[in-house]
Amino acid sequence: MKKKINIIHFIYILVFLFGLLPVASIYLQPRIEMASIDKQLEAGNEPTAKDQIKSLLQQNISDKKKWEIIQKYMIDGDLAHRFDVYIGPSITTWPNPDNPNVFTAEEAIPYLEEYIEDGPIDGYMQSAAKQLAIYYQQQGNSEKADQILVKASVRAISFSEDYYVTEIFIKRVQLALETNNFSKAESIIEELKEQAKQNNTTNADLQTIIPLLEIEKLLHEGKFIQAHEKLNQDVVTLKKQWNEENEKYREMAEQAGQQPPEDLQFENGVFASELLSIKHQLEQAIKLRNTNLASIEGRITKSNGMPMSGVGVFLRDEASVNMSVGRDERHQTLTDENGFYQMTGVIPGKYQIHLGLTQAQVDGWAWAMPKDQWIDITGDRKITYNIKFNPLIEIHEPVNYKEIRSKEVHFKWEKVSDADYYDLNLCLEFDNGSTCSSVETNIKQNEFTIPFEELYDKKTGIMFSGDGSQIETVEPGSLLGFANSNGEFSWYVRAYDKDDSVITQSNGYTLNKRLLDKAPIFYLKERELTKADQLLLEHKIPEAFELYKQTVKENPNDTHSQRMVTRLSEFVKDIEGK
Template sequence: MKIRLKVKHIILTVVGFLFFIPITTVFIIPQAQLYVGGKQLAAGEMNGKEKILRVLEKSLFPEQRWGIIQKYMIDGGISHQFDVYVGPSSTQVNHQSHEINFTWDEKLPFLNEYLAKGPIDGYLTTAASQLSYYYQREANFEKADEVLKQASARYSSSQYSFNLEELELERIKLHIKQSNYEAAEELIDELKTKVTPGNHHIVGSLASLEAEVMLREGRLEEGYELVTHQLQEFNEQWEEEKRAHPEDTDVGTPVALEQLLSLKEYLERALEKQNNGVTTVKGKIVRSDGKSVPSAGVFLRQELAVNHSVLEDEPYQVITDEDGNFEFTGVIPGNYQLYLGLTFDQIDGWTWPVEYGDWIQIDGQETERLEVTFHPLLELHSPVNQEAIETDTMEFKWEPVEGAAYYDIHLGVELDSGSIGTVFKTGITGNTLTVPLEELYNQQVGVMFEDTEDWSSVDPISILAFTNTENKFSWSVKAYSQNGEMITQSNGYRLNEDSIGNLPFFYLHARDMTEADELFLDKKVEQAFEKYKDEYANNPNDYHSLRMIVRMMGIEAAQTGKTRAEAVLPYLIKWAEVSKDPDVTLELADYYHKERNWEEYDYWYEKYLKLKDSN
């Protein structure tokens, strides 16, 4: 039996000749490549990207072409401009999924094509915003404004007024970032004439931006009056709308209202603190070899903002110019922290030596200068590259740093959910340190629980810490100058062959895991606890079992509100004698001080002082 297939054709006329092209050439083949390419992209295969780009080189119907650009070049917008945000209080990494993304060089032609000829829809706004972000990173602010303006010009119909207004708001924010306040105010006045009074979002956002300009120019009272007046109107309209639609019970507070409330509080604090007016903050980002860092994001963050990640609408944010310079104007007095937004290429192999608690105090002086210097990451020599330590002592060794007066060593324990770290030794004057493994075994890290209400749900890896021969550990070094400022560190981003260096991982294989240890790792916590007690009772020289009894009893006590000394006193006294740990003797001294047992207090406090001096 023969089956006859009908194949449809498209007829093309070229210079008087008729060509019959199977419709599969136009539709089926690109769709197949798109399907396969999309699957490969999602699986992290580079071939998928190549297939998508080849499809876009073909002759496609416009709807088909725009759909591909929307899905692969525009969708998702820009969640973050930078790969890494570094500051004193936190480091924020813009983690990507395993899906391969198109690079800026690959996306730019298609984003520009969409900007010029693509459909007039919401994707046009997103494409323009992406392009504007790109040109801001390149420090080409004129082009960044031009693409927003070009997209705005295409929204001629009132049907797309929302998109037009969003683009105009982006333009105003861009001019404020660049301290071009006159241009920002012109755009604000122009947009005011186009917005309907009932559009709370735009009206509120415009008021916030106008007040921000006043703040930057030092017109604090004028800005405060504007925000207060706008808040009153906004609240009245918002309450009226809620009364008109009582069925909408789950409607949240409008974003524009939250912005105005936040700005009002900020201006109130500014007026309270103001002495000599606003300040211009200038600075430069350079590497220690003298090379500048252009196109880096710089964020001057207020005291109340550093407890959350860096946001796209941070009030004080700029991008460094080609020489690494940055400048903020209209900064009101207060405490701030400086954060940097960087690509992986900019930070690869380098570190910005900033530490928790580094604050900038703006006191109203006319100008404040900030210098940011990147230093090469410090190189570790041993132990590295997953070396297994099988002796009773181990040597830490690292690259000496010019100008370093002392070093600190930090240790890390790998957990299933990440890692947990602790300070091991401080004030080391050379670039080597030899310690007995018992010191590492005695080093504790934080305690992790699956259920904080139940002590037996404790993560055994966090409690065993460095006694666990089955686990991998890490270490790092920080170098400090004579006045206590960090110069550089070993921790940082190493992303290519030139900067990768030695990996800071090692194992401790000098001891054997006990039966109690294995029970504990198997999360049989109660059984492990009893086994440790049995093993210590049978062998008073079993220091490891004593150490684990003290740790586990201390965890159990914490769940009941007791101190460790109250719950584990006999074991803790024995542990203090054998471990010679000054922290444990101080813990006992504190316990006896509270008990008003002065004889025991004097004994343990004197012992603490001797151990502290010897360490």
């Protein structure tokens, strides 16, 4: 009897476990697969990761997990979040190095369409619609682009998701203005006004967005004076409305016996700051007696003549060139299949072009930047600004983690035709980034030798990481510099023509140097670390400082300790001065 019961229990357990298998395949297996995909991406195995993602989406998984996969690996939305790297004369950024672009725009289309049709109504749905609309606009199909956005807005309206509706309407107006379809832009703005009226909204952002879009339309039409007059009137009206709303909320709080809300300034609103930025630019142009609005256009190509399509192009004014590219960039577009871009309604001033690129677009190539990287827009109505990418310089030595134990280090690289001279740059590599500095300029040959002692004397940028005081967060290896025999170093060269413009360089725009065929990484193993060096690397900076000073006192000819006393004295002086 006992045996019979045990067998029955065993059968029940088996049935239960078999019943769990479908649940595991729907809920647990996708998690395991996604962890594997992320590991492949970290290792740079994007084709393998892509195959795994496509395979996973074909399996019997829950809708929630399917949408999560599309969100994570396919939806980028705005151009400010679309690319692996953003390059400009003033700054280069990698916004999301752990999630590179895996799918091309064409490959993502069916998944984005499915998300817009059936996915959750959220920020990702809005982003998918924008992404798809931008793609069709780039292909010259502006009608299809608008249809996509209308479809998404209808879904959002049906669920009273006003924020997403507004964002989609903004993109519709922007795309209409890109093609100079001013009647369409005006019609969409009127739709947005009607939408606001039906909802009886007092949303401060929406009250600012509508005049902002109207002013953008005037600027794209070339109506400088009308735009300036309307802008001045709108700012006065909007500030008055803002203050009245603030006062109303304060009175309501007082009547309820609550602490009145903090006074928020009109100028601090996201869209208000955009409006005021345009106002400032217009006023600066008036001071210069230049009220001609301009357009800028050009082609982005590789040196072999191949057009670079789908490149993000951002025209940025002086105030923003040192900041990361943001979603609210006033002038932004994509190159078409011929590498062509165009932007209109440009207010006179000084600008730089910044680019957004995927690793696939830019791998093996470098932007040939002119010496003068500023575009001075004055009275010209149309400006042509072409951009060319040249092949990267191939490096020869040192590469692939070479340990150098001699008294000098020899650098050698491929000779570049038309190069008048080169400059050599060395970097200190850390877990949280790197700091680079030029060690030699105006090198006439495609090789250069530098003695270790000269390298040890070179000052480098000082790195900080984490929270806390500078003495707590400084990266000690950056204080030791090239004298750190435990340190990891990398290098690159740039080639210049006779006009001092960059022809090309050896370092591309890949964040992870270890994935390169010839990693430009080496180690300097000529010297042994001193006790003071070891204390410094252990972050015991005061103790290291004292030991360096003591060593100099005992041995005035110790050049390394002298160097470190000077370097740490300057560091302490700098942080105490702040």
